Amino acid sequence: MKKILFLFLFIQSFSFAQTNLFExxxxxxxxxxxxxxxxxxxAVNPDNPTEFYAAYASGGLWYTxxxxxxxxxxxxxxxxxxxxxxxxxxxxxxxxVGTGEVNASRSSYAGIGILKSSDQGKTWENIGLPNSQxxxxxxxxxxxxxxxxxxxxxxxxxxxxxxxxxxxxxxxxTWKKTLFINDETGIIDVVVSPTNFNIQYAAAWQKVxxxxxxxxxxxxxxxxxxxxxxxxxxxxSTELSGFPNNDGVGRIGLALFNDTVIYAxxxxxxxxxxxxxxKEGSLPTMMSSPGEDFSNISNKELNNALKxxxxxxxxxxxxxxxxxxxxxxxxxxxxxVLQDANKALFETEVIGCEVYKSTDxxxxxxxxxxxxxxxFYYTYGYYFANISVDATDENRxxxxxxxxxxxxxxxxxxxxISKENVHADHHVxxxxxxxxxxIINGNDGGVxxxxxxxxxxxxxxxxxxxxxxxxxxxxxENYNVYGGLQDNGVWFGPNNYSHDVSWHQEGKYPxxxxxxxxxxxxxxxxxxxxIVYTGFQFGNYYRLDKKTKQLxxxxxxxxxxxxxxxxxxxxxxxxxxxxxxxxxFGSNFLHRSMNQGKDWEKISEDVTKGFKEGNVAYGTITxxxxxxxxxxxLYVGSxxxxxxxxxxxxxxxxxxxxPENATKTDDLWVSRIVASQHKKERVYVTxxxxxxxxxxxxxxxxxxxxxxxxxxSKGLTNAVNVIVEDSExxxxxYVGTDNGLFISLDKGNSWQDFSAEIPNVxxxxxKIQAKAKDLIVGTHGRSIYxxxxxxxxxxxxxxxxxxxxxxxVDKIQKSRRWGNSWSSWSEAFEPKAEIWIxxxxxxxxxxxxxxxxKVAVHSEKIQLxxxxxxxxxxxxxxxxxxxxxxxxxxxxxxxxxxxxxxYLPVGVYTISVENESTTxxxxxxx
Numbered sequence: 001m002k003k004i005l006f007l008f009l010f011i012q013s014f015s016f017a018q019t020n021l022f023e024x025x026x027x028x029x030x031x032x033x034x035x036x037x038x039x040x041x042x043a044v045n046p047d048n049p050t051e052f053y054a055a056y057a058s059g060g061l062w063y064t065x066x067x068x069x070x071x072x073x074x075x076x077x078x079x080x081x082x083x084x085x086x087x088x089x090x091x092x093x094x095x096x097v098g099t100g101e102v103n104a105s106r107s108s109y110a111g112i113g114i115l116k117s118s119d120q121g122k123t124w125e126n127i128g129l130p131n132s133q134x135x136x137x138x139x140x141x142x143x144x145x146x147x148x149x150x151x152x153x154x155x156x157x158x159x160x161x162x163x164x165x166x167x168x169x170x171x172x173x174t175w176k177k178t179l180f181i182n183d184e185t186g187i188i189d190v191v192v193s194p195t196n197f198n199i200q201y202a203a204a205w206q207k208v209x210x211x212x213x214x215x216x217x218x219x220x221x222x223x224x225x226x227x228x229x230x231x232x233x234x235x236x237s238t239e240l241s242g243f244p245n246n247d248g249v250g251r252i253g254l255a256l257f258n259d260t261v262i263y264a265x266x267x268x269x270x271x272x273x274x275x276x277x278x279k280e281g282s283l284p285t286m287m288s289s290p291g292e293d294f295s296n297i298s299n300k301e302l303n304n305a306l307k308x309x310x311x312x313x314x315x316x317x318x319x320x321x322x323x324x325x326x327x328x329x330x331x332x333x334x335x336x337v338l339q340d341a342n343k344a345l346f347e348t349e350v351i352g353c354e355v356y357k358s359t360d361x362x363x364x365x366x367x368x369x370x371x372x373x374x375x376f377y378y379t380y381g382y383y384f385a386n387i388s389v390d391a392t393d394e395n396r397x398x399x400x401x402x403x404x405x406x407x408x409x410x411x412x413x414x415x416x417i418s419k420e421n422v423h424a425d426h427h428v429x430x431x432x433x434x435x436x437x438x439i440i441n442g443n444d445g446g447v448x449x450x451x452x453x454x455x456x457x458x459x460x461x462x463x464x465x466x467x468x469x470x471x472x473x474x475x476x477e478n479y480n481v482y483g484g485l486q487d488n489g490v491w492f493g494p495n496n497y498s499h500d501v502s503w504h505q506e507g508k509y510p511x512x513x514x515x516x517x518x519x520x521x522x523x524x525x526x527x528x529x530x531i532v533y534t535g536f537q538f539g540n541y542y543r544l545d546k547k548t549k550q551l552x553x554x555x556x557x558x559x560x561x562x563x564x565x566x567x568x569x570x571x572x573x574x575x576x577x578x579x580x581x582x583x584x585f586g587s588n589f590l591h592r593s594m595n596q597g598k599d600w601e602k603i604s605e606d607v608t609k610g611f612k613e614g615n616v617a618y619g620t621i622t623x624x625x626x627x628x629x630x631x632x633x634l635y636v637g638s639x640x641x642x643x644x645x646x647x648x649x650x651x652x653x654x655x656x657x658x659p660e661n662a663t664k665t666d667d668l669w670v671s672r673i674v675a676s677q678h679k680k681e682r683v684y685v686t687x688x689x690x691x692x693x694x695x696x697x698x699x700x701x702x703x704x705x706x707x708x709x710x711x712x713s714k715g716l717t718n719a720v721n722v723i724v725e726d727s728e729x730x731x732x733x734y735v736g737t738d739n740g741l742f743i744s745l746d747k748g749n750s751w752q753d754f755s756a757e758i759p760n761v762x763x764x765x766x767k768i769q770a771k772a773k774d775l776i777v778g779t780h781g782r783s784i785y786x787x788x789x790x791x792x793x794x795x796x797x798x799x800x801x802x803x804x805x806x807x808x809v810d811k812i813q814k815s816r817r818w819g820n821s822w823s824s825w826s827e828a829f830e831p832k833a834e835i836w837i838x839x840x841x842x843x844x845x846x847x848x849x850x851x852x853x854k855v856a857v858h859s860e861k862i863q864l865x866x867x868x869x870x871x872x873x874x875x876x877x878x879x880x881x882x883x884x885x886x887x888x889x890x891x892x893x894x895x896x897x898x899x900x901x902x903y904l905p906v907g908v909y910t911i912s913v914e915n916e917s918t919t920x921x922x923x924x925x926x
Contacts, residue, residue: 020752021867022743025792027757027777027785029464030481030497032511035488036423036446037465037781040101043088044430044440052430052440054447055083057101058109058762058781059465063121068440068447068460074121076759080739081781082109084153087138089145093120096127098135102153102188103427104209104216104382106569107467107486107780109738109762110695111135114150114172127172131162133693137190141197141229146171149230151187151202157209158693159183165190165202167230178226179233184208185220188385190230191256199259200226201362202233203252207382211639211667211691213614216382217250217269225362236362237264243356243365244268253385257394260361263411265399267381268351272372282349287320287335294324294331304375315564315617316517318540322557323564352377355387355399355411368411376401384427391433400426404441406454417454418443425487444487464499464783469570471778472522473769474529481786482532483778484519484570490534491519492546495774495786514544523575523583533575533597538617539567539587543597554597556585565589566611568620568639578631586621590636590650603650608638609667625673629680635706637670643685645706656706658687659698668698672722678730681705686720690738695719699735701748712748721763727770728793734775736763741777745795758785791836791868799838804845804864806916807836812875813925814906819897828899833920835871837913839864847871849920850910853888857881857904862913875922876901 037059044052050067053074060081062071075081075097085098099111110133115124129135134153141147147169154163163186165179179187185206193199202225206218222245223237237243248270255263283305286297302317324334353373356365377384381401390396395410404418404426418426423445432438437453447460467486473495474480482492493511503509517536525531533554535541544551558565565587576582583593590604608619620639627633632649643656658668668687676682683706687698697716700709713720718737726732733744734754741763743754758777765778773793777785791807799805810833817829835847842865849858857877862869877885882894882902892905909920 020754021745021795022752022754022792023756023865024868024870025754025756025787026870027755027787029499029757029782030493030495030784030786031464031499032466032483032491032493032497032509032783033464033499034461034509034511035466035485035491035513036461036463037467037488038101038103038425038427038444038486039442039447040083040103040427041085042428042430042440042442042447043086043095044432045088045090046433047090049432049438049440053086053088053095054442055086055097056081056465056781057103058082058107058467059463060759060761060781061086061095061097061121062463062465064460068449068458069462071460071463073463073759074117075115075124077122078115078124079126079760080112080115081759081761082111084111084135085137087140089140089142092118092145094118094145095121096138096140096148097124098132098138098150100132100134100153102134102136103384104153104156104207104214107762108134108156109780110156110693114138116172128168128175129162129166131160132166133160133162134186136186136188139190139192139197139200139230143197147197147229148172149190149192149200151190153186153188153205154183155693157211157691160693163187165224165226165230165233178231179204179224181220182206184218188251189254191254191262193256193259194391196259198227198229199361200230201236201254201256201262202226202230203254203264203385205251206249207251210614210616211669212612212616212618214382214616216267216380217248219247219249221249221252223252223254223264223362237365241363241365242367244270244354246270248350251382251385253387253399255387255389255397257389257391260359261394262358262362263387263389263397264356264358264365265385265387266354266356267377267385268354269381270351272349272351284335287331289331291324291330295321304378316536316538316540318553318555319538319564319567322553322555325557353381353399353401355397355407357410368407369414370412373399373405373414376403376405378402383425386426386428388429388431390431390436392436396431396436398429398431398439400429400441400443402426404429404443404454417450419454419457421457421459422448423487462499462501465781466783467780468764468778468784469519469780470521470765471767471776471784472524473767473774473776474524475526475771476529479769479772480529481776481784482522482524482534483784484515484522484534484536486780487518489513489517489519489536490515490522492532495769495772495776514546515542518569520570521573523573525575525580527580531596533573533583535571535573537569537571539565539571539585541571541573541585541597552597554583554585554593556587556591556593556600556602563611566608566617566620568622569617570622572621572624574624574626576626576631577628578626584624584626584634586624586636588619588621588638590621590624590634592650603634604636604644604646604653607636607644607653608642609640612640622670623673625675625683627675627680628677633675633680635673635675635683637673637685639667639669641667641670641687643670643673643706645683647705654706656702657709659685659700659709659711667692668694671720674723674725677725677727679703684723684725684733685709686723686735688719688721690719695738697737699723699748712744714749715751716742722766724766724768724775726789726793727768727773732792734766736766736777738762741766743792745800758782795838795868800840802838803840804914804916805838806911806913806918807838808918809833809835809911809920811921811923814922815925818875818903819899819901821898828897831875831903833873833875835873835911837862837864837869837871837916839866839869842866845914847873848912849873850912851885851904851907852909853885855881855884855888857885857909874901875904877904878902 060075101108188205189203206220250267299317425444671688697713699713762780
């Protein structure tokens with residue numbers, strides 16, 4: 001029944017996009033591209049390595065046949081862009097994509113099974129395993145493309161039965177589970193002999209991820225072998241094999257040289273022997289330093305120590321230093337407080353990365369690294385575990401994590417080869433079997449290529465695949481767009497950006513980086529757009545001046561007698577619309593500053609359910625809203641499912657009840673609260689169950705400050721991240737989900753797809769630039785899109801009640817550029833008039849254009865869709881019509897342009913469709 005339901009939702013979601021009023025309202029990608037996004041897999045043609053596919057975690061599959069000089073998307077018409085793995089059979093061009101990223105990050109989105117294309121990505125079919133959620137590897141028998149072995153990781157946040165190795169002999173019509181360990185253990189990697197499909201190895205990975213905690217290891221983790229093409233499996237990482245076999249075994253990556261020589265890279269979460277513990281550079285050692293010495297420790301060193309202590313997902317160096325300084329504690333005192341607040345942390349350092357090799361087909365294993373491979377995983381090996389081996393030399397291997405390392409002696413020693421021009425966090429490395437110095441690497445910043453084994457690198461970032469958490473706009477005349485990205489900082493650039501590479505010649509990319517780390521929320525002072533409030537993960541925010549480059553930290557601090565404040569990964573910040581000196585900031589309390597973040601006061605109690613033991617920041621505010629009708633009417637929501645309202649500027653707070661039908665899932669994440677700009681008592685809320693593997697839509701409206709709620713999510717089928725009211729139309733709402741953008745014209749009673757030119761990608765944030773009437777869409781995988789809302793806002797009840805409506809057409813200025821070009825080698829400029837028509841049904845009709853002398857200058861049959869239609873008229877006429885125009889008006893002269901076309905002269909024209917008409921004015925330039 002569950003499988004049937006999932007398929008129904010999948011089909012419903014896909015067909016939903018095909019019937020809507022807005023197919024002609026096209027979105028434009030406005031970049032940026034330069035910082036790229038997370039690569040999860042590569043498929044390279046071994047006979048022509050300039051041809052390959054790059055799979056992005058949440059940005060789809062992209063193809064190049066010019067060595068990465070340019071890429072084209074091949075999954076834009078697929079029902080998801082979430083990739084875990086890709087396999088290509090190059091002779092036939094058949095592609096298999098295992099959907100759902102397997103890196104277990106906080107934004108690793110689930111998939112819908114295996115997608116197959118037999119026409120190089122033009123069309124896709126789902127061939128099974130729809131409930132697998134995250135697929136790590138697809139092995140296809142080169143002699144029989146219907147025989148496929150698949151590694152399935154399974155659910156990210158919950159237990160599931162659909163994990164393990166699955167096998168089909170009929171191309172996906174039927175599947176058999178051939179390896180299952182337990183409901184917390186999936187298969188993170190599968191490799192096959194290059195000469196014998198019967199010999200396969202699989203890496204099992206046990207993990208437990210919750211919103212507040214992540215254990216990336218377990219006794220279920222291990223290595224299995226099959227000698228019958230994946231039909232049966234045997235555990236080969238036994239206690240006597242030489243490979244670790246206990247609860248500390250984490251993620252494993254495999255690389256096969258031949259039938260008997262195999263490598264494994266392991267995230268070993270067992271503790272280091274006491275004698276091997278790092279003294280210098282460890283967190284306890286650092287925090288035993290005197291206060292002055294501690295403050296001089298570099299943030300990089302302290303962040304490394306935090307990673308080694310298992311605190312990568314909870315704190316940054318800035319948090320710890322601020323806590324020490326502002327609590328007026330000695331570092332050792334602060335360390336004790338942190339220990340008390342995090343009982344499961346600060347334990348003995350874990351071993352981390354290890355490399356093992358077997359030369360007898362996995363019967364026995366030898367640990368190859370002679371020393372600890374420190375500063376590689378930083379205890380979050382769950383995000384990596386990839387290893388590659390040179391097909392011509394079994395001793396040359398590559399392992400990827402934060403840096404990319406190379407060994408020429410089977411892993412005994414390593415050297416770093418990820419140098420300048422290469423982003424950190426490496427997920428896949430392809431080694432050319434005919435030229436091992438040629439490697440292609442995929443990382444959190446896209447694709448890099450080297451031809452000298454890492455001495456020099458080419459960066460191949462020409463596609464808009466950025467993973468945005470948040471977007472913002474300013475009020476400049478030609479306004480700027482801002483965005484915070486996963487692992488790629490905060491950037492801003494012009495809203496009219498169009499991708500090209502001319503900036504290589506000019507030397508300056510149109511977008512500019514203004515903050516590092518994982519980029520988060522942004523607020524821009526509407527009095528001076530140079531003043532920006534933004535930051536990176538866990539509440540490390542700053543007030544910066546873009547003009548002077550001055551940077552001032554603004555993060556609120558805990559008092560001396562208090563435990564550290566808890567900040568969400570994506571901490572909310574808000575400038576008051578009443579006074580741009582007033583800043584609101586969320587920890588587990590709501591903070592307010594009256595002087596641009598220089599000083600803070602708490603204006604709430606702890607508005608979460610309180611501290612929860614774990615290694616992930618939790619029990620934090622996730623969203624803040626201020627009513628435009630009343631100063632001090634405030635709303636906050638938390639990651640553990642609480643919502644509060646204050647009507648008196650934070651002096652008192654009332655907990656709002658969770659909507660009744662949302663209580664089936666405990667601790668829903670409050671992804672957004674929006675105080676209506678059209679009615680004082682109205683408030684919208686979206687809840688998100690992603691961190692419970694609950695992908696249902698939870699969208700509600702209250703007309704009484706959150707006392708009672710109405711469900712307005714009917715028709716939506718994916719987890720919801722954001723809701724925005726239209727800036728002009730009270731009944732128009734926009735919702736961003738984990739799989740697309742939707743619009744409602746009736747205040748949420750019904751929803752339609754609103755994403756023409758946007759593939760099915762996660763939408764994290766939405767902002768409206770009201771003056772320009774533009775909607776800015778921040779996606780987590782395809783960067784930023786823009787669409788003008790003028791025609792949407794013009795869809796009044798009166799218009800919608802008509803059978804057909806012809807909208808007014810903008811005036812057009814006559815120009816000598818029409819039909820001309822600056823060079824015989826460039827294309828001529830083609831003018832056009834955009835004619836917008838609303839129709840309440842599909843129909844064929846005729847569009848006519850007549851001048852003031854009643855000469856029919858243009859007539860064409862048009863096929864109208866139900867909804868908004870855009871007709872582009874090029875303002876050209878044929879010779880016979882031109883003669884009619886000049887015959888009627890002797891003063892009018894129509895000469896051919898350089899492209900030999902004849903264009904309409906200055907004048908006023910009547911455009912008509914059936915009983916509707918409007919005017920088109922072409923005016924002379926002065």
